[in-house]
Amino acid sequence: MNLLKQSYQPENLEQLMCKSLLSVDWQGYVYDCDFNQMLDMPLTANSTHLSQLLKKMPEAMAISVADHCYGCTAGQGSSCTGVLTN
Numbered sequence: 001m002n003l004l005k006q007s008y009q010p011e012n013l014e015q016l017m018c019k020s021l022l023s024v025d026w027q028g029y030v031y032d033c034d035f036n037q038m039l040d041m042p043l044t045a046n047s048t049h050l051s052q053l054l055k056k057m058p059e060a061m062a063i064s065v066a067d068h069c070y071g072c073t074a075g076q077g078s079s080c081t082g083v084l085t086n
């Protein structure tokens with residue numbers, strides 16, 4: 001974890017997949033990403049169901065973050081499509 005924290009690169013923040021994509025579980029509950037889904041970290045303080053978002057999508061939502069997010073922001077960054085920066 002220390003190596004990931006020491007390798008943090010703020011320029012990766014712009015390209016993070018959680019800024020433009022969501023993850024939806026089999027029951028329709030929504031998460032910022034598949035990592036957060038596996039860690040049971042809901043989109044907001046209260047679990048959000050896809051049916052709620054389809055009725056009214058907020059203009060902006062806070063992203064639930066924790067130490068595992070260093071995995072996306074260290075070095076060249078990481079996402080489902082590969083590195084974030086060259």
Ligand code: SF4
Nearest residue numbers: 018032033035069072
């Ligand atoms: S792990 Fe954190 S930084 Fe990476 S996509 Fe998910 S919320 Fe965003």
